[in-house]
Amino acid sequence: MEQDKILLKILRDHRENNRNLIHLLEKIQDAYGYIPEDTVYWFSGKLDIPASKFYGIITFYPKFRLNPTGKNTITVCCGAACHIKGADKILEKIRETLSLKDEEDTTSNLLFTVQQATCIGACSIAPVVILNDQVHGNTDSDKVVKLLKGFEKEDEFIGYI
Amino acid sequence: MTDPTIEIKVCLGTSGKASGGEDVLRAFKKFIQESGIEARVGSRCSYKTVGCRGFCSKDVLVDVIVNDQKTTYQSVKPIMVEKIVTDHILNGNPVPQWTATEDYDSFHDKQYKIVLGPCGEISPDSLDDYLKINGYKAARKAVTKMLPDDVISVVINSGLRGRGGSGFLTGKKWELCRKQPENPHYIICNVGEVNRALAEGNPHAIIEGLLIGGYAIGAEKGYLYIRERYHISVERLRTAIIQAKEKGFLGTNIFGSDFSFDIEFSFGTEAFICGEETALMESIEGKRAMPRPRPPFPAIKGLWGKPTVINNAETFSNIPMIVGKGAEWFSSIGTEKSKGTKVFTLTGKVKNNGLVEIPMGMSLRDIVYGIGGGIEGGKELKAVQVGGPSGGLIPMSMINMGLDYESLSKVGSIVGSGGMVVFDEEDCIVSVARFFLEFLQRESCGKCTPCRVGTKRMLELLTKITEGKGEETDLARLDRLSAIMSVSSLCGLGRTAPNPFITSFNHFKSEYLAHIRDRKCPAGVCKALITFSIIEELCKGCGLCKRKCPTKAITGEVKKPHILDADSCIKCGACYKACKFKAIKKV
Numbered sequence: 111m112e113q114d115k116i117l118l119k120i121l122r123d124h125r126e127n128n129r130n131l132i133h134l135l136e137k138i139q140d141a142y143g144y145i146p147e148d149t150v151y152w153f154s155g156k157l158d159i160p161a162s163k164f165y166g167i168i169t170f171y172p173k174f175r176l177n178p179t180g181k182n183t184i185t186v187c188c189g190a191a192c193h194i195k196g197a198d199k200i201l202e203k204i205r206e207t208l209s210l211k212d213e214e215d216t217t218s219n220l221l222f223t224v225q226q227a228t229c230i231g232a233c234s235i236a237p238v239v240i241l242n243d244q245v246h247g248n249t250d251s252d253k254v255v256k257l258l259k260g261f262e263k264e265d266e267f268i269g270y271i
Numbered sequence: 272m273t274d275p276t277i278e279i280k281v282c283l284g285t286s287g288k289a290s291g292g293e294d295v296l297r298a299f300k301k302f303i304q305e306s307g308i309e310a311r312v313g314s315r316c317s318y319k320t321v322g323c324r325g326f327c328s329k330d331v332l333v334d335v336i337v338n339d340q341k342t343t344y345q346s347v348k349p350i351m352v353e354k355i356v357t358d359h360i361l362n363g364n365p366v367p368q369w370t371a372t373e374d375y376d377s378f379h380d381k382q383y384k385i386v387l388g389p390c391g392e393i394s395p396d397s398l399d400d401y402l403k404i405n406g407y408k409a410a411r412k413a414v415t416k417m418l419p420d421d422v423i424s425v426v427i428n429s430g431l432r433g434r435g436g437s438g439f440l441t442g443k444k445w446e447l448c449r450k451q452p453e454n455p456h457y458i459i460c461n462v463g464e465v466n467r468a469l470a471e472g473n474p475h476a477i478i479e480g481l482l483i484g485g486y487a488i489g490a491e492k493g494y495l496y497i498r499e500r501y502h503i504s505v506e507r508l509r510t511a512i513i514q515a516k517e518k519g520f521l522g523t524n525i526f527g528s529d530f531s532f533d534i535e536f537s538f539g540t541e542a543f544i545c546g547e548e549t550a551l552m553e554s555i556e557g558k559r560a561m562p563r564p565r566p567p568f569p570a571i572k573g574l575w576g577k578p579t580v581i582n583n584a585e586t587f588s589n590i591p592m593i594v595g596k597g598a599e600w601f602s603s604i605g606t607e608k609s610k611g612t613k614v615f616t617l618t619g620k621v622k623n624n625g626l627v628e629i630p631m632g633m634s635l636r637d638i639v640y641g642i643g644g645g646i647e648g649g650k651e652l653k654a655v656q657v658g659g660p661s662g663g664l665i666p667m668s669m670i671n672m673g674l675d676y677e678s679l680s681k682v683g684s685i686v687g688s689g690g691m692v693v694f695d696e697e698d699c700i701v702s703v704a705r706f707f708l709e710f711l712q713r714e715s716c717g718k719c720t721p722c723r724v725g726t727k728r729m730l731e732l733l734t735k736i737t738e739g740k741g742e743e744t745d746l747a748r749l750d751r752l753s754a755i756m757s758v759s760s761l762c763g764l765g766r767t768a769p770n771p772f773i774t775s776f777n778h779f780k781s782e783y784l785a786h787i788r789d790r791k792c793p794a795g796v797c798k799a800l801i802t803f804s805i806i807e808e809l810c811k812g813c814g815l816c817k818r819k820c821p822t823k824a825i826t827g828e829v830k831k832p833h834i835l836d837a838d839s840c841i842k843c844g845a846c847y848k849a850c851k852f853k854a855i856k857k858v
């Protein structure tokens with residue numbers, strides 16, 4: 111029910127405004143944190159646009175996600191300036207700390223999602239890590255692990271509710 | 272209200288914020304209020320948050336201005352605030368150990384700031400600040416006193432060329448678009464990562480440039496295409512647009528004329544290809560960002576198939592100055608064919624990292640050693656990558672070359688996005704080329720075959736070489752792929768993707784051959800080609816390496832030389848970094 115309301119509103123906006131599929135997908139992602147498969151088919155049916163067209167856009171842009179996002183997002187900038195200052199080592203360390211395997215980018219308890227950015231233009235303070243919109247400059251593996259640990263602690267209380 | 276004679280300016284760009292600028296500002300406000308200093312010195316303090324002034328490695332930067340006397344403090348932390356306020360503001364003695372050093376002065380003195388000038392001085396959130404430095408006067412002059420064709424002539428005569436990589440004469444592009452009979456016309460500002468400081472520090476200049484451009488080409492609608500991730504830029508541009516609308520600088524009947532113009536955001540995504548002009552338009556239209564074949568050029572058939580001008584944000588930032596001060600003034604700066612200045616992000620192994628604006632034609636040496644203060648840790652400069660991922664590597668031997676469109680293209684590089692990454696002796700050139708190729712391969716949109724397959728094959732070959740499995744025939748293959756890609760790819764991404772390889776191979780052939788023939792990485796970077804061992808005579812048996820080793824590959828008793836087992840070594844280099852006696856050998 112709730113879901114239908116959200117989808118209908120997005121559909122109405124889409125029809126009234128510019129019929130831009132990227133905007134439509136952005137709204138779905140804003141509502142759910144990712145793009146659930148059934149919503150794609152729902153819109154595909156309503157708009158008479160093949161689902162492949164949606165998936166073409168979703169898989170093209172790195173910002174669209176087909177899986178749920180963690181509560182916190184940690185983004186490692188992997189541009190050139192960050193790279194030569196060890197961004198890949200930081201990324202490796204984060205993934206190791208969060209026990210992420212192979213293609214996984216989100217922890218199983220949905221606490222963290224790890225992402226890579228191309229260049230975010232903050233090269234003078236490379237290497238850069240962004241934790242929930244807060245930019246951290248001149249980081250290294252140790253500092254980042256501390257950041258992550260800090261968050262895990264804060265979240266420990268969730269279990270008591 | 273009396274005029275404040277004490278002003279505190281805190282840098283709150285991306286880097287300033289990341290370094291705790293907001294806490295510093297809060298600390299100033301809190302301490303000044305609590306200590307009642309304003310009453311004691313008899314004047315009020317004003318606070319200003321400013322955008323990035325380029326020297327981000329020393330953030331948080333704070334200016335304390337007492338009676339027009341400006342003192343800049345660097346690396347300010349909240350705990351330093353009390354002393355700065357007491358000593359400096361109350362007692363009139365600046366705190367010498369925290370003031371900006373010579374580096375700060377030499378970093379700025381050698382630059383020529385046109386577009387970056389107001390950044391770090393004025394408050395980006397204040398339209399009044401911008402008006403005080405003659406903001407929107409150029410737009411008023413253009414719209415009320417000049418014909419669109421006159422504006423275009425000024426821009427052509429100034430010699431301004433695109434700052435987003437194309438290097439195309441901006442005025443010519445505008446002229447072509449203006450002539451198109453089909454309506455409406457659109458104008459787009461491409462805000463890339465290097466433009467971050469402009470958007471954060473002086474957003475109104477971009478808006479004014481776009482407004483003048485819109486008037487010149489006959490557009491009523493402008494788009495700001497920007498990546499959502501640059502939050503601060505978006506917020507400041509948004510505020511600027513609202514303020515400009517309130518004053519009637521945007522909207523209908525601007526400056527009392529019959530010209531109307533509005534600006535809308537279009538948010539791009541992370542994808543690198545979205546910066547390419549035709550891919551960008553596809554993305555605004557809600558499709559996959561894949562480049563279109565040219566011709567037709569965007570000036571003839573662009574956004575929604577209509578005549579469109581697309582320029583970089585730095586290009587637009589120059590426009591108000593050019594229209595205001597005239598073409599002659601602008602063309603007196605720079606070289607014969609490259610006029611004006613260019614912003615570069617100076618990063619990598621250079622001492623003073625930051626954002627710099629130089630007159631076109633300044634030598635690479637002056638930038639790296641003059642502005643940048645040389646190489647970090649007194650090491651040797653090896654090469655500089657100019658122009659972003661698909662730029663070229665320029666070796667130390669060519670450090671005296673001047674930077675302008677022509678000279679750069681002669682050495683196989685581009686002005687590109689204005690990225691500048693400095694590499695030192697510890698960087699492996701083959702790995703560097705591989706890194707850029709890896710990036711470009713990932714970002715290739717896959718529409719045209721030369722780029723889709725070419726970047727993949729080039730990456731495989733370069734990886735093979737860094738893994739110590741390269742053959743000399745691989746070099747010939749890389750060469751051939753490069754040649755094909757640079758002529759037959761659909762867009763600039765594929766055409767310039769081979770640049771890092773071509774230029775690095777030209778200048779560092781011996782390093783490629785060392786990887787292939789001798790199976791050695793001279794810089795000691797490629798893991799497959801290096802081994803670590805312990806030099807018995809130098810090892811004091813302190814046990815530090817043993818503790819640092821993640822795989823327990825090092826064994827030995829205290830005070831006796833340790834032994835490193837090559838089979839369990841994963842070559843992470845932790846022992847090499849940890850050893851205080853240089854007893855770990857890396858070959």
Ligand SMILES: Cc1cc2nc3c(=O)[nH]c(=O)nc-3n(C[C@H](O)[C@H](O)[C@H](O)COP(=O)(O)O)c2cc1C
Nearest residue numbers: 433434435437461463546547548582583586763764
């Ligand atoms: C792969 C690729 C990425 C690009 N990225 C940008 C960018 O981030 N910003 C930009 O202004 N131009 C970028 N360009 C250049 C644009 O296509 C276009 O030439 C430019 O925006 C025109 O503006 P200008 O004439 O002011 O330089 C890119 C080009 C390519 C091929």
